[in-house]
Amino acid sequence: MSKGNLTRRGVLKTGAVAGAGLALPTYLSAAGHEGFTNAPTGSTVTLGFNVPQSGPYADEGADELRAYELAVEHLNGEGDGGMLNTFSSKALDGTGILGKKVEYVTGDTQTKSDAARASAKSMIEKDGAIMITGGSSSGVAVAVQALCQEAGVIFMAGLTHSNDTTGKDKRANGFRHFFNSYMSGAALAPVLAANYGTDRKAYHLTADYNWGYTTEEAVRSSTEAMGWETVGSVLTPLTQTDFSSYITPVLQSDADVLVLNHYGGNMVNSLTNAVQFGLRDRVVNGKNFEIVVPLYSRLMAKGAGANVKGIFGSTNWHWSLQDEGSKAFVQSFGTKYGFPPSQAAHTCYVQALLYADAVQRAGSFAPCAVVEALEGFEFDGMGNGPTLYRAEDHQCFKDVLVVKGKENPTSEFDLLEVVEVTPVDQVTYAPDHPQFAGGALGTCNNGA
Numbered sequence: 259m260s261k262g263n264l265t266r267r268g269v270l271k272t273g274a275v276a277g278a279g280l281a282l283p284t285y286l287s288a289a290g291h292e293g294f295t296n297a298p299t300g301s302t303v304t305l306g307f308n309v310p311q312s313g314p315y316a317d318e319g320a321d322e323l324r325a326y327e328l329a330v331e332h333l334n335g336e337g338d339g340g341m342l343n344t345f346s347s348k349a350l351d352g353t354g355i356l357g358k359k360v361e362y363v364t365g366d367t368q369t370k371s372d373a374a375r376a377s378a379k380s381m382i383e384k385d386g387a388i389m390i391t392g393g394s395s396s397g398v399a400v401a402v403q404a405l406c407q408e409a410g411v412i413f414m415a416g417l418t419h420s421n422d423t424t425g426k427d428k429r430a431n432g433f434r435h436f437f438n439s440y441m442s443g444a445a446l447a448p449v450l451a452a453n454y455g456t457d458r459k460a461y462h463l464t465a466d467y468n469w470g471y472t473t474e475e476a477v478r479s480s481t482e483a484m485g486w487e488t489v490g491s492v493l494t495p496l497t498q499t500d501f502s503s504y505i506t507p508v509l510q511s512d513a514d515v516l517v518l519n520h521y522g523g524n525m526v527n528s529l530t531n532a533v534q535f536g537l538r539d540r541v542v543n544g545k546n547f548e549i550v551v552p553l554y555s556r557l558m559a560k561g562a563g564a565n566v567k568g569i570f571g572s573t574n575w576h577w578s579l580q581d582e583g584s585k586a587f588v589q590s591f592g593t594k595y596g597f598p599p600s601q602a603a604h605t606c607y608v609q610a611l612l613y614a615d616a617v618q619r620a621g622s623f624a625p626c627a628v629v630e631a632l633e634g635f636e637f638d639g640m641g642n643g644p645t646l647y648r649a650e651d652h653q654c655f656k657d658v659l660v661v662k663g664k665e666n667p668t669s670e671f672d673l674l675e676v677v678e679v680t681p682v683d684q685v686t687y688a689p690d691h692p693q694f695a696g697g698a699l700g701t702c703n704n705g706a
Contacts, residue, residue, distance in 0.1 A: 294624045295410040295705030296388045303358040303623065305330075305610070306365065306387030308378050308402060309416065313369030314496060314523040315394035317557045318602040322392055322416055323364065324595055325603035329610035332590070333360045340590035341611060344583040344639035349618040356617060367393055369496070371401035378402045382409050388623055389414060391609050394522065394602060396420030396469035403432035410705015412625050414609040417602045419521075419553050421472040424653035425694035430702040431625055433632055433652045435612065435645075436605045437685070439469070440693050442552045442572040443476035445658040445680035447484055449570060454515065454548055456485035461513035463504055463528060465520050466493040473519045475693060477552050489513050494520070494528070501528040505535045514542040517550045525551060526561035533565045554661055556600045559673035566663030566673060573659045575604045575641050576676055584641040598671050608640045612647075626702040643682070650689040651699060658685050 298304075307326045310319035331337045335352030342350055354360050363385040365377025374393060381387040390406050391414040393399045399418035406413035407429040415423060415434040419442070424434050450458075460481060464470040470493070478488050490511050494504055505528075508516055516537060520528050532538070532549060540547040551558075554571030577588050577598035587607060591599040599607075616631035617623050633649035642656035660678035667673045687694070 293704060294626075296382065296386045297623060298358055298386075298388060301358060302361050303355055304385055304387050305360060305362045305613075306378065306381035306385065306390040306392075307362055308365045308367055308374060308381065308390055308392040308398075309606075310369045310394050310398075311364075311366040313367075315369045315417075315521070316523075317561070318394040318417055318522055318555065318600065319367070319392075321557065321600045321603040322394065322606040325591070325599060325607035326362065326391070326610055328591060328594055329607045330360050330362055333611070333614050337594070338586075338590055341583050341587050341607070341640055344586050345611065345615070346638040347615050347619065349615050350611070355614045356621070356623065360614070363387060367395070367398045367402075369395050369398065371395075371397050374398040375401050375405050378405055379409075382406075382411055387411065389613050391613070392416040392606065393418060395467070396423055396472075397467045399423050399434075400427040400468065403427065403429050407431045407700070407703055410625060410703045412613060412628050414613050416606045416609065418469070419473065420469040421476065421693050422468045424651045425472075426697035427468075428651050428697055428699050430629060430652075430700045433609075433612075433647065435609050435654045437572075437574050437656070437658050438653065439473040439476035439552070440687055440691070441658050441685040442473065443480035444685045444687075445572050445660050445678070446477065446550070446552060446570065447480035449660045449678055450481065450550065451484045453570070455545075458486045458515050458545070458548075459489045459511075459513045459543065460486050460515040460517055460550075461490040461508050461511055462488065462492070462517045462519055463501070463508075464491060464493050465524055466495055469521070470519045472693065473552050474517070477517055477519070477550075479693070486515070494524070496524065498524065499527055501531040502535070504528070505531050505537070508532075508537065509535065509540075512543065514545045515548045515550060517552065519552060521553055521555075522558060523561065525558050529562050529565050529569075554674060555602060556598070556671065556674060557602070559663060560670055567665050569663045570677070571661055573661050573674070574601045576601065576659055576661060576674060577604075577671070578676060579641060581639075581641060581643070583639045587641060604641060611640070612637075625704050629702040648689070651694070655682050655686055657682050 367374035394417040396418045413432040551571035620627035620631040645656040658680040661674040
């Protein structure tokens with residue numbers, strides 16, 4: 259049995275809530291360990307995969323974990339190599355990271371910030387994880403990123419879409435490959451204008467945490483700039499499962515568009531309730547009523563079924579893309595698991611490889627060396643076209659996909675079609691853009 263399987267049970271049992279700081283045990287402290295936290299001294303290196311294995315984003319977490327396990331196989335020279343064969347950087351050679359075999363431990367974020375910090379803290383303190391990655395909630399990402407900054411380890415964010423992650427809550431030890439709320443708004447607005455017109459009245463239902471807030475702000479800003487009017491906005495609890503009581507006020511308003519700033523199980527349930535209440539059959543202001551889902555995923559589309567037909571949204575990546583990197587990843591993932599990967603799986607797999615590559619290129623596991631290797635790093639062959647890890651905020655900049663629910667899907671995995679590949683220039687913004695105001699990147703922390 260692998261170390262990952264043996265340790266995983268211990269990590270999942272942790273229930274303590276992490277405190278404001280992180281005091282490492284003596285045997286894991288930077289002192290005596292080449293000047294940085296958890297410097298590997300043997301033949302292996304341990305990574306920490308912190309994903310939602312329970313809670314509203316558990317489906318995303320399961321796919322993230324599959325992707326991480328696949329990445330470890332490829333890093334260790336097992337399987338077909340996947341994106342190692344298409345990645346523009348050729349530093350990795352399937353012999354682990356700097357010659358050390360990659361092992362891993364896992365934790366359950368429960369889609370809760372406190373639980374996520376506790377599991378990350380356990381993986382760093384008890385298991386010697388030198389890098390933490392994962393999560394399917396921006397609230398979780400922000401919390402764990404701050405913890406990793408304190409601890410002196412690198413955080414490679416998983417699925418986190420809030421502007422805050424690389425905005426007001428950015429940290430020098432944290433990096434995000436996934437796109438963000440601003441990018442969704444910038445990509446969606448022209449498509450919505452072309453299909454629904456510029457004279458629309460929108461009503462927003464928004465998840466009550468930082469991802470929901472920044473997504474609503476981004477979509478409102480981009481749609482109001484093209485002429486839409488926002489007539490209503492209501493926050494909904496992340497724990498909500500029945501959204502019927504939130505749909506009734508939409509019916510009583512003069513809105514002709516409902517924007518669901520929901521993700522995962524929340525989006526599946528709110529969209530299902532909206533369809534059950536007949537919103538998609540309504541005509542308001544002389545226009546067919548429309549629903550928009552700013553952040554889409556294949557897993558959400560599968561959960562919502564036929565309800566997604568014709569509904570626009572944005573996504574970071576989709577398994578139907580025909581570039582060589584995407585095809586290689588879909589082939590590897592499909593061979594191992596029997597179905598195509600989600601965007602959550604893709605971004606997590608890529609983040610694991612990008613971390614390993616940065617260490618390899620830097621010739622060191624020291625966080626500050628990794629930061630230097632990632633800042634301003636330009637790469638290709640990872641499924642999104644040419645990509646830049648911007649030094650100023652540690653945000654990746656790449657093309658963004660606008661998708662729509664297919665009218666005639668051929669399988670349970672073929673529910674979304676890519677209708678627009680928005681070029682990176684259209685979704686690029688200045689580091690001091692108002693939607694990303696506040697906060698400072700700070701300096702990297704080796705943990706010494």
